Amino acid sequence: MSFTEPVRKYxxxxxxxxxxxxxxxxxxxxxxxxxxxxxxxxxxxxxxQLQSNGxxxxxxxxxxxxxxHQPNSEMANYVAALTxxxxxxxxxxxxxxxxxxxxxxxxxEDPRFMIQLGEIFVGxxxxxxxxxxxxxxQESQWSLEDFPNYQEHVAALLTQIENL
Numbered sequence: 299m300s301f302t303e304p305v306r307k308y309x310x311x312x313x314x315x316x317x318x319x320x321x322x323x324x325x326x327x328x329x330x331x332x333x334x335x336x337x338x339x340x341x342x343x344x345x346x347q348l349q350s351n352g353x354x355x356x357x358x359x360x361x362x363x364x365x366x367h368q369p370n371s372e373m374a375n376y377v378a379a380l381t382x383x384x385x386x387x388x389x390x391x392x393x394x395x396x397x398x399x400x401x402x403x404x405x406x407e408d409p410r411f412m413i414q415l416g417e418i419f420v421g422x423x424x425x426x427x428x429x430x431x432x433x434x435x436q437e438s439q440w441s442l443e444d445f446p447n448y449q450e451h452v453a454a455l456l457t458q459i460e461n462l
Contacts, residue, residue: 338367345377354385372401376411379418388421395419409440413448416455425459432456 301309345360358381364374379394395415398405405411412435419428435452442448 334367338364342374342377345381349377349381349384354381357381358385370401372398375401380414383414383418383421388418391418392422392424392427406434409435409438409442409448410445412440413445413452416452420455420459425462429456429459432459 341360341364345357345364348354348357348360358378361374361378361381364371365378368374375394375398379391379398382388382394383391395418398411399415412431416428416431416435419425419431432452432455436449436456440448445451
């Protein structure tokens, strides 16, 4: 079967048209995605700024907007946990910290995260989970440059749990 010259041109024109249409659609979709990302990034940065300035209610509202669009964002969940902990809602903070750990299981190797997780679990009265986390901190013999009493703090939290 052979194609005539006009049929070949028609087939080639259709292929080129499909490629151009595909590129236009991809470009439009990418621009929409970029805009959503910019909005989420602005909200996230705003939440962090509000948190550092002490406006915890504003930070909580901003980070909840980010979490509506990106519920599996490790950093957004982490900021939400810290903000809720600072606001005194330790049960909600524990949920967010657990979600961070679910999203990134390697956080168990981060000494700062683990001590914060242990403190939040103690405050949320999740003593069984807190004991597991704090024993991990103790067994790992971690220390932080800016937290020289890390192991003493872990031991104090474990003692607090044992006395309950």
